[in-house]
Amino acid sequence: MGEANETNLERINNQIISEFSKTLEMFSLNKTEAQLFVTLYLHEKPMTLDEMKDSLGKSKTAMSYAIRRLQEFNLVERVWQKGVRKDLYETREELYRKFMKTYVNRWLSALNKQINNLDDIQDNLTRYPDEHQEALKHKIHEAITFHHSLEEIFTNIKTNDFLRKDV
Template sequence: MDEQMGNEPFEKINNQIISEFSKTLEMFSLNKTEAQLFVTLYLNEGPMTLDEMKEGLGKSKTAMSYAIRRLLEFNLVERVWQKGIRKDLYEAREDLYKKFMKTYVNRWLESLHRQINNLSEIKENLDESSHQQKISIEHKINEAISFHQSLEEVFAKIKKNDFL
């Protein structure tokens, strides 16, 4: 009982860290469960099973399974092996900053490139509306393309400058 009471302040601090850190990770397009799971794995001293994750976060095993698959897709966690343990084990990858920035910057660049192409296609396919309307719409599309290209340049510089 005394040991359990001694863990309460640590558990409270751990929960606060998970809560605050996961808010930051949600800005990188992780949902709340994925962010909380990543932080839990990151803070844990060793790899965890889905059952341990489920117990630690108070979520269903299905939710943990989905979240771990997404984190694997983003290359933020890895499956590890330990002798004598038959269940899958997972742990957070090292180089936290580089992993998140690489994922984030690449997703932004892909999205920006797609938007520039889509806007250019819309511009090319403008129908024969009145000349004045067409000029106004083309101007707005050009502004939107320019905006996306500016963002693309910023993210390309971040990627190029070896932050990743």
């Protein structure tokens, strides 16, 4: 009976990891990063790379790369425990806020880059007059306006109360 319960619990745990990681993939995490984050999130104590590797059935190199990416996104942190010589990692608190903040900042950064690139194209276009220039200028202007609209939306989300830590 105990073994059947363990198998059911493991199956349910795997389902949670699978479904939750699909959501996290929408935040531009790859499948391994998403699965690792959920595994760390569900685990009651910090994990070593070897434990992560064994839990997910992936290579230690894949776990090392994924944990570095999760650290870059400020979603996990390395922790210390007395008597443990290996690095330990755990998820950071405030899951929703961390994901949204990371996601919004990545969008704003990408939008800013695209706006700058489109502005450069627009500037270069005026140097080469021809009969199609006006149509292209109009299309570029529409693209820049679209990007500015998205930038405004994400800036509003960023400044909204639910992303501020002090709320």
